[in-house]
Amino acid sequence: DTGVSQDPRHKITKRGQNVTFRCDPISEHNRLYWYRQTLGQGPEFLTYFQNEAQLEKSRLLSDRFSAERPKGSFSTLEIQRTEQGDSAMYLCASSLGGGIEAFFGQGTRLTVV
Amino acid sequence: AQSVTQLDSQVPVFEEAPVELRCNYSSSVSVYLFWYVQYPNQGLQLLLKYLSGSTLVESINGFEAEFNKSQTSFHLRKPSVHISDTAEYFCAVSDLSGLTGGGNKLTFGTGTQLKVEL
Numbered sequence: 001d002t003g004v005s006q007d008p009r010h011k012i013t014k015r016g017q018n019v020t021f022r023c024d025p026i027s028e029h030n031r032l033y034w035y036r037q038t039l040g041q042g043p044e045f046l047t048y049f050q051n052e053a054q055l056e057k058s059r060l061l062s063d064r065f066s067a068e069r070p071k072g073s074f075s076t077l078e079i080q081r082t083e084q085g086d087s088a089m090y091l092c093a094s095s096l097g098g099g100i101e102a103f104f105g106q107g108t109r110l111t112v113v
Numbered sequence: 114a115q116s117v118t119q120l121d122s123q124v125p126v127f128e129e130a131p132v133e134l135r136c137n138y139s140s141s142v143s144v145y146l147f148w149y150v151q152y153p154n155q156g157l158q159l160l161l162k163y164l165s166g167s168t169l170v171e172s173i174n175g176f177e178a179e180f181n182k183s184q185t186s187f188h189l190r191k192p193s194v195h196i197s198d199t200a201e202y203f204c205a206v207s208d209l210s211g212l213t214g215g216g217n218k219l220t221f222g223t224g225t226q227l228k229v230e231l
Contacts, residue, residue, distance in 0.1 A: 004156075031216050042117075042203050042221030043157070050216060091156055100145055100164060100207070100217060104156040 004105035006092050012111045013082055020078045021108045025094030032075050033102060034067055036060065037089040049075060050097070082112045115140040115206045119222035126194055127230055134189040134225045136178075136204030144206040146187040147219065148178055151201045160202070163187065174198075199229045 005024040013019050025032050030051050035043035046065070048056045051072040061067075064082075069075040079086055089109050093102040116139045126132045138144065145164050149157040161172040168180040178189045187204060201224045207217040 006156075033216070033218070035219075040122075040223070042205070042223050043219070044221070045218045048216045048218065055216065056218070093157075095217065101159060101162065102217065102219065104149075104158070106154075106156040109154070 004092055004094050004103050006090075006105040006108050008108055009106060010109050010111075012113060015084060015112055016081055018078065018080045019082060019110060020076050021090055021092075021110075022074060022076050023092030023094075023105060024074045025092070026096075026103055027073075028096060029094035029103070030072065030097045031095045031102075032069055033093040033095075034075070034077055035091040035093065037091060037107070038087075043089075043091055046077075079110075082110075084112045086110060087112045115144060115208055115220045117204050117206055117220055117222035119204055119225050121225050122223065123226045123228065125228045125230060128196055129193050131192050132190065132194050132198075132227065134202050134204075134227065136187045136189065136222060138185050138187065138204070138206045140185075140206060140208060142208050144208050145217070146178075146180060147205040147207070148172075148176070148187070148189050149203045149205060149221075151203065151224075153200075157203065160189075194227070194229045196229050196231070198227060201226050 007022045032049045034046040037043040049069040064080045089107045091107045093104045095102045118137045147162045148160040163180045171177045204222045205219040
């Protein structure tokens with residue numbers, strides 16, 4: 001068990017560019033969550049998958065954001081036309097169906113310049 | 114909807130001194146409660162959780178937290194801190210109704226930076 005893995009760990013991009021992040025959950029976990037953490041704040045829920053189905057999306061997830069989990073395993077989070085306000089740590093977490101505890105990855109830190 | 118308040122953004126403390134990090138929550142339904150720790154440029158690690166049963170929960174590294182339903186609090190304490198405890202600590206709640214399909218959305222506080230000094 002290697003835990004939740006996120007790639008890349010850091011990403012610097014120019015405003016207006018598209019970026020994509022990847023999350024590999026713990027292998028047997030069917031639930032996957034994305035959170036965003038801005039400087040000085042706690043993580044905020046973005047979206048949630050059960051297997052390949054995206055079941056909930058926060059109002060924080062604007063139209064420029066899209067998340068997928070095509071085969072119920074890894075997930076990607078894409079941000080189109082990045083803005084400086086998108087600069088944040090993007091955290092992925094996974095949990096086992098019926099389990100309460102969520103396990104977090106180390107996050108992807110995005111800097112939009 | 115739930116909310117979490119961590120009133121102390123920073124708590125400086127000397128090594129071997131006791132510490133308490135405060136957490137209050139608001140919810141119209143019963144909740145699960147968690148404390149997570151975040152080291153610099155790292156993700157979140159679960160420190161301890163309250164699901165049900167005994168209101169006092171303990172972690173393996175000496176932290177404890179007590180659920181107080183009447184005061185809607187879940188304060189984190191350690192009787193003697195170590196330099197290695199320097200980190201940011203987040204209190205979080207998850208309501209029992211969960212998300213569609215049974216997922217559990219965590220609502221976090223803004224965090225408390227614990228700085229242990231020699």
